[in-house]
Amino acid sequence: MLRRLRPKNHHCFPAPAPAPRRADPGEGGPFPRSACAVPRKQRGRVRGRQEGAMLRVLRTGPAPRLLRQQQHCSSGVLPNERIRNIGISAHIDSGKTTLTERILFYTGRIAQMHEVRGKDGVGAVMDSMELERQRGITIQSAATYTMWKDTNINIIDTPGHVDFTIEVERSLRVLDGAILVLCAVGGVQCQTITVNRQMKRYSVPFLTFINKLDRLGSSPSRAVQQLRSKLKHNAAFVQIPIGLEGNFKGVIDLIEEKAIYFDGALGQTLRYDEIPAEFRAEAAERRRELIECVANSDDQLGELFLEEKIPTAAELKLAIRRATLKKSFTPVLVGSALKNKGVQPLLDAVLEYLPNPSEVENYAIINQGDSEDKTKFLLNSARDDSQPFIGLAFKLEAGRFGQLTYIRVYQGMLKKSDYIYNTRTGKRVRVQRLVRMHSDNMEDVNEVYAGDICALFGIDCASGDTFTDKTSTDISMESIHIPDPVISVAMKPSNKNDFDKFSKGLNRFTREDPTFRIHFDDESKETIVSGMGELHLEIYAQRMEREYGCPCTMGKPKVAFRENISAPHLSFFPCGMRRSVILMHVLADGCPVLLEQSEKVCSLNNTEWELTAVNTAIPGLIISRLMKHQ
Numbered sequence: 001m002l003r004r005l006r007p008k009n010h011h012c013f014p015a016p017a018p019a020p021r022r023a024d025p026g027e028g029g030p031f032p033r034s035a036c037a038v039p040r041k042q043r044g045r046v047r048g049r050q051e052g053a054m055l056r057v058l059r060t061g062p063a064p065r066l067l068r069q070q071q072h073c074s075s076g077v078l079p080n081e082r083i084r085n086i087g088i089s090a091h092i093d094s095g096k097t098t099l100t101e102r103i104l105f106y107t108g109r110i111a112q113m114h115e116v117r118g119k120d121g122v123g124a125v126m127d128s129m130e131l132e133r134q135r136g137i138t139i140q141s142a143a144t145y146t147m148w149k150d151t152n153i154n155i156i157d158t159p160g161h162v163d164f165t166i167e168v169e170r171s172l173r174v175l176d177g178a179i180l181v182l183c184a185v186g187g188v189q190c191q192t193i194t195v196n197r198q199m200k201r202y203s204v205p206f207l208t209f210i211n212k213l214d215r216l217g218s219s220p221s222r223a224v225q226q227l228r229s230k231l232k233h234n235a236a237f238v239q240i241p242i243g244l245e246g247n248f249k250g251v252i253d254l255i256e257e258k259a260i261y262f263d264g265a266l267g268q269t270l271r272y273d274e275i276p277a278e279f280r281a282e283a284a285e286r287r288r289e290l291i292e293c294v295a296n297s298d299d300q301l302g303e304l305f306l307e308e309k310i311p312t313a314a315e316l317k318l319a320i321r322r323a324t325l326k327k328s329f330t331p332v333l334v335g336s337a338l339k340n341k342g343v344q345p346l347l348d349a350v351l352e353y354l355p356n357p358s359e360v361e362n363y364a365i366i367n368q369g370d371s372e373d374k375t376k377f378l379l380n381s382a383r384d385d386s387q388p389f390i391g392l393a394f395k396l397e398a399g400r401f402g403q404l405t406y407i408r409v410y411q412g413m414l415k416k417s418d419y420i421y422n423t424r425t426g427k428r429v430r431v432q433r434l435v436r437m438h439s440d441n442m443e444d445v446n447e448v449y450a451g452d453i454c455a456l457f458g459i460d461c462a463s464g465d466t467f468t469d470k471t472s473t474d475i476s477m478e479s480i481h482i483p484d485p486v487i488s489v490a491m492k493p494s495n496k497n498d499f500d501k502f503s504k505g506l507n508r509f510t511r512e513d514p515t516f517r518i519h520f521d522d523e524s525k526e527t528i529v530s531g532m533g534e535l536h537l538e539i540y541a542q543r544m545e546r547e548y549g550c551p552c553t554m555g556k557p558k559v560a561f562r563e564n565i566s567a568p569h570l571s572f573f574p575c576g577m578r579r580s581v582i583l584m585h586v587l588a589d590g591c592p593v594l595l596e597q598s599e600k601v602c603s604l605n606n607t608e609w610e611l612t613a614v615n616t617a618i619p620g621l622i623i624s625r626l627m628k629h630q
Helices: 033-037 040-046 051-058 065-074 096-106 130-135 162-174 190-201 220-229 277-295 299-306 313-325 343-353 496-512 534-548
Strands: 083-090 142-148 151-157 177-183 206-211 235-237 239-242 250-253 258-263 269-273 330-334 363-366 375-378 390-399 402-411 413-415 419-422 428-430 434-438 441-444 447-449 453-457 466-468 475-477 487-493 517-521 526-531 552-555 571-575 578-586 592-597 601-604 607-612 625-628
Touching: 083 096, 083 162, 083 190, 083 343, 096 142, 096 151, 096 177, 096 343, 130 534, 142 343, 142 434, 142 453, 151 343, 162 190, 162 390, 162 534, 177 190, 177 220, 177 343, 206 220, 206 343, 220 235, 220 330, 235 277, 239 277, 239 330, 277 299, 277 313, 299 313, 313 330, 313 343, 330 343, 390 475, 390 496, 402 413, 434 447, 466 475, 487 496, 487 534, 496 517, 496 526, 496 534, 526 534, 534 552
Parallel strands: 083 151, 083 177, 177 206, 206 330, 235 330
Antiparallel strands: 142 151, 239 250, 250 258, 258 269, 363 375, 363 475, 390 402, 390 466, 402 453, 413 447, 419 428, 419 466, 434 441, 434 453, 487 526, 487 552, 517 526, 571 578, 578 592, 601 607, 607 625
């Protein structure tokens, strides 16, 4: 018999779909009516409760598609060929979070789509923070996973603002591939250049998705030209749009030479058709351009091109994959995430062109005491326990159950209740809980393998720490690049009684974000916080008030001014109807030497004054002083 869980206080476990009413001994219904009347602010606190408790409630009705998808995704050991670790990065307001929302919907991970600033007040799944939903921006990177055509895709949605560039930095450090999203109107913008530089730093191959083709003034051709001129990429269209702006209807696949339309209310049904007559000439020209660009980067296709042979669709796809993995070619896809067009072909391209964990070479460093020589060795990506465990902690987050540590597993296997070692501190810790993340929701798992991204609870560490088993404590991974802060302000609590909350919040934020730094100025007695921009520090001030109940005041730091003699100075002293001039030079031994004097004793207001010098003056400076004559 299934036991119904009764919510404690105001907490509840909302099911994705209403369960049919079912008789339960001693109760009037399967779910208390008060659980559905919980305010949204309180409802958000319990979205990530333990999966076991959630399952017991959901069993009162038929299992939804989302739950079946989670069970399928976590069962068995998938081979490397069926795993992709990708990130979605772009400039501000290019549509990254909206694209991620569509990916999760079309793969069956979520049951409904919501907009970043939706009228229903729910917001996108990946924007779990209340500030993100209010402002309509992404502040923290969020991890999730889903299945597409029997392939597990781990996705990290990253912010676009330069103030939160550390989130992009540490996400790209642990990912195997990425999707660079461009706005069809803005094209390559300033943060696009920054993201491109970060991808080059970590050698991440990527696809380019030109979004927002439904907007007025969209021009995908201009965006591709900017990819070539500003970013120096060998880029070419893999798809071209059928119409632009208000006439955008679908895309043309240049490889298969088919038109793709997205039917249905939410674009969930793909319809393949012949290329419209008015687009055939452009499609043929773009296909020749695609073959030429790929032939310049791939030798096998280059031989066919020189022999004037037309490659088949399979040969062209393989050539694009080889060139993309070598980072010598950038495939360009088009669509509009908001209008539900072009997302499914983008998922197919992720599987076809981006690498799996076994196709990426990851290296670890052998620590040899105080020696500066670093020996690197290649890690084994086999998904079994034949090799010792090696993982990298790339993100920290304070959750409801303590510190949440995101880890990318690079080698071996990690099980729940295992003991692992922090190679920086040498401490041994026990894995008490092992979870996989879906935004701010968690699913408990018993084991993870090389290529997986997971999270641990209760681990005391810092961002960038390496964890191994007891046989590999002298091994570490390459660190994450951390940019220096660019702005500093003074911050203090508005209420003097909130200093404990203020200190607690600052300690947590500095652990989570390496670019957020604090120090105390002994002279001005102020707490100085430094960050990557005004928005960066403003967000932390608002989080301090929301999460710790400590309103803060921010302002310019005080500066302590000091005066010092830096140049020779000539002084004039009044002496009756004349002026008396004295100029003295202090030697290295502190003895003054008279250089010039017009009057030794002068009279001023019936008081006699004598021109003297002080032996304690700073050597090497010229001074003048007037002392009263005794």
